[in-house]
């Protein structure tokens with residue numbers, strides 16, 4: 108499956124079906140810090156993603172003094 | 174995962190509340206949290222005009238959306254910081270949002286007001302970029318609110334922002350910021366407009382999810398100067414705590430607001446004057462903004 112990551116925007120290819128929770132662990136991301144998006148859907152950590160999916164992992168943390 | 178309310182498919186798990194929601198029930202939950210914040214801290218009424226400081230990011234646009242949907246008189250204020258593509262793109266997002274909802278949007282150019290865009294201020298004044306930027310933002314939002322007669326300024330600070338600020342202040346025991354940190358800062362001078370943070374009960378994950386589910390096109394890219402900010406390190410530390418023990422962030426912030434903050438409040442200790450140049454409020458003779466503008470002018 109294709110996974111789009113941000114900061115900077117880039118794509119990685121991941122093979123095999125797995126739960127979102129496990130995908131995030133492999134990417135070294137904490138579940139509370141990203142939205143996992145498939146098309147117009149938000150996925151929870153127990154959702155299963157597979158070969159044909161295109162997933163965006165979008166960080167939710169904004170920074171700097173505000 | 175199932176929605177705790179209706180049993181449908183959940184789109185978001187809220188571990189700190191030990192629950193999960195489908196899209197419509199999450200949107201309702203989110204709006205109820207904002208309503209609770211507004212009510213608890215008597216932030217504003219539907220009769221008052223609210224100036225919402227919008228940056229084009231998820232938090233401020235989500236806030237503006239909730240207020241408009243809730244029937245509040247909410248006008249957006251966009252400060253053009255002149256930070257390359259980041260400012261261009263974020264301004265376009267704010268304009269598109271306002272146009273789609275036929276909501277009023279004010280725009281102020283920092284370059285016109287300070288004499289230089291934010292990226293040039295550091296070279297001219299040697300001040301850290303974010304400190305000059307933060308000072309300019311506070312000053313210009315207050316000034317815009319005052320000039321246009323708004324009752325209150327609302328900003329998009331969320332639970333994570335507030336918890337990170339709190340951690341930063343505690344690590345240095347900065348007693349003045351601790352005394353001032355609040356979801357609602359009342360006016361202590363006729364020229365200081367009240368400031369409120371209606372999203373302080375909602376985490377960053379929740380504001381991002383709300384913006385996404387509402388179809389808000391916000392800027393995901395960060396300001397280039399945010400990189401390496403200490404506040405990001407503080408957020409990371411808090412997120413690790415949160416992962417190990419859900420609710421840690423909100424207990425940290427709410428506990429401070431309820432139990433510790435009163436101990437830091439020292440009412441009326443600082444004397445407030447009006448700036449000799451611009452008439453805005455300051456503790457000295459010239460306000461910080463006028464000093465900044467002077468430094469910029471001298472360097473040119």
Ligand code: SF4
Nearest residue numbers: 171303306396398399
């Ligand atoms: S990161 Fe710094 S320079 Fe960028 S908008 Fe925030 S305060 Fe301003």
Ligand SMILES: [Zn+2]
Nearest residue numbers: 176179195198
């Ligand atoms: Zn539901």
Ligand SMILES: [Zn+2]
Nearest residue numbers: 448451460463
């Ligand atoms: Zn001044």
